[in-house]
Amino acid sequence: MFFQRLISAKLGAAMVTATALTLTAAPATATECIAPSNPGGGWDFTCRTIGRILTELDLVDGNVQVTNMPGGVGAVTFAMVASERPADAELIVATSTVGITQIAQGRYPAPLDSMRYLAMLGADVGVIAVDDESPIQSLAELNEIMVNDPTSIVTAGSSGAGGWDHIRLLMVADAAGLENLSDLRWVQFDGGTDAVTQMMGGQIDVVSTDMGEIAGFVESGDIRILAALSDEPIPAFPDIPTAASQGIDVTGYNWRGLYTGGEVTDEEYAAWVEKLETLYNSEEWQTAATESGLVPIWRGGDEFETFVREQAQIMEDISRDIGIIQ
């Protein structure tokens, strides 16, 4: 009887191996987009949407294979590309501000310039919000409190200390003239929605996070947006003033973009940037991005490389100021 059971167990194992093999088998030449996360969420959306539209517009041969490779907030994928596929021009990888923050704080196994950054195609705009019953009416009033009495308010968002939500709020405080950035209290929540709920319950005073996730609360009038951290007002909310229009020259995009291996040739790199620009200008992408709460924004090629480097530098400086890195 025991023998019989052993055989069944082996059969089961063989079945599993067979299925696993069919799952991984894929043509070696196909274009591949790696989402360095589990299915669902931002990076997965980037790969699946861009992959679909690349095929629809005949910019690539056949379908784009989307692979999920979670681990280390993108570090597992980053390490794999750096060591195994640095010259593979058929490979693109989804990234965003979150990934750059990790690199800037030294949490990836390789430095920023081990990859070539292709383009950003859209962004979630950072906003600074207060409860609709809050006494703080404008960004100027908030800045006055942050500079003169920073310990009197509690700020929060969806990232931890030194994460992007925190850093872009500190960029505003820094521009307003706050001397010691670590005086401002910061509370992490598991998402912008959680942070806003807690603000409505009176636990915290100010939320800094992406507009996309909390747009519903703005529409219902539960919260008030003091400033949008973008160059231009957000298309869906044209009445919300930008920080720049209030004298604080800070932008805080949570952009969605792509990188490829560091040893990809200049011609291959330029070809990708061109394809992505065509995709960006297509009706399909504009619709898909807007529907998922993103503002379509294009930065590509060298311009994007420079932008990424500058952003990483700002993040590194602020992280050092508040003691997140040495």
Next chain:
Amino acid sequence: METLSLLAGGFAVAMTPLNIGLLLMGCFVGTLLGALPGLGPVNGVAVLIPLTFAFGFDPTSSMILLSAVYFGCMYGGRISSILLNIPGDEPAIMTTLDGYPMAVQGQAANALAISGVASFVGATIAVIGLSLFAPLLARAAIHFGPADYFALYILAFATIGGIAGVDPRKTLLSALIGLLLATVGIDPISGVPRYTFENYHLFDGIEPIVALVGLFAISEILMLLEKTVKDRTKAIPVGSWLPQWGVIWKTRWAMLRGSGVGFVAGVLPGAGASLGSFMAYVTEKQTSNKKGTFGKGDPRGVAAPESGNNAAAGGALIPMLSLGVPGSGTTAVLLAMLISLNVQPGPLLFERQPELVWGLVASLYMANIALLVLNLPMIGVFTRLMMTPTWALMPIVAAVTFVGVYGISNSVFDLEMMVFFGVLGYLLRKLDVSLVPLVLGLLLGGDMERNLRRAMSISDGDWGILIASPISITLYIMTAGFLILSVWLAVRDHKQAQAERMTEG
């Protein structure tokens, strides 16, 4: 009225052919899993989770399937309790006390019918309670701050200690292992990696789904591989399948009392159905055991715990949906799945995704009716299926878990992790350490820690914030009350047992 119209919308969601099909399948599979000794609701749901990912069902359909399995297990657990004297799952332990003696006395049909009807009464009362109270709690939940959530988690862990028949030290050990595992990964508050051993796969923490499938499904395979055929007891022949309706009617008050007690136990975060059936049985014994018939085949001793565990199963969904804090081990697994599907349970779920919440509630009403039909006339089918030989069942379970977990993230590391947890689960079960506190520790530990630290950030390090709100104070009082009650019950049982030994000796 608002609830009624929302519920009507829910029925529209639940009535799609796909959802009805999943519901019926879930009820059938659930009853079967519940009836098979060993495979309980947590294991059952854990085995099926990878499958829902593989088929790519949307969150609502996944929840309908898994909740139907959950409710089905609660119905099915009683079958092997009564006929084999082996509880099909943990909450069905209390049903063996009077159910098996009834079967021995030739009343198996009555015992099965009573438990079936009691399950229906308990579950229906719980679902009505869920429709009424969950939206209210969700509305109140907006006033829950980090300190209040921390108090709620404390209450959840305190109630686990109240589960009867478990060595409190082992429960504590299990919960602490869970809390320890919850700290692995990048700490979201400070961004610092903890216990990752420079392995990037561990940076995102331990994927709860992988751990759960390993702990319950893989360890179950190992347990059954080890067991020999002789463990399989012969079932008591049922004889006539026709129950006597008069006997069932006589247990109506026991059913209602059991439902009430079970429901309250379910709503309390943490303990869930096991506590529900235990409390229901103890309460019923207190009120009705005038002639000392309990434990010798009293029908009320079957009705109370069965209505209690089903009511608790429904009640446990209330804190899970409205606060994001699971009311039992199984709801903790459901919660992990919802989060993996990018659905964040909590106060806003009712506003943001009413179709999910009310579709689920409506499908639970339907599941109850389907289960009553499955469990009264078709009881014979399950009795026969219960005898499925292990060598046929386990390879299926193994295949489903491996393919399913690999399908979620295409990660071999996840498979290794699952096997590791399988072995860990197996070892702990061999040592009689319950896995439910471990699961709760793993799933709730991160949130518990973060809420404590959030409260500390808000108060700038003043511990006083923990007892600064009426909500947290109330929760701490409930925790204290619960601990005192469980100690008192333990001491009393101990004394009673001693007294009985004295008189016998």
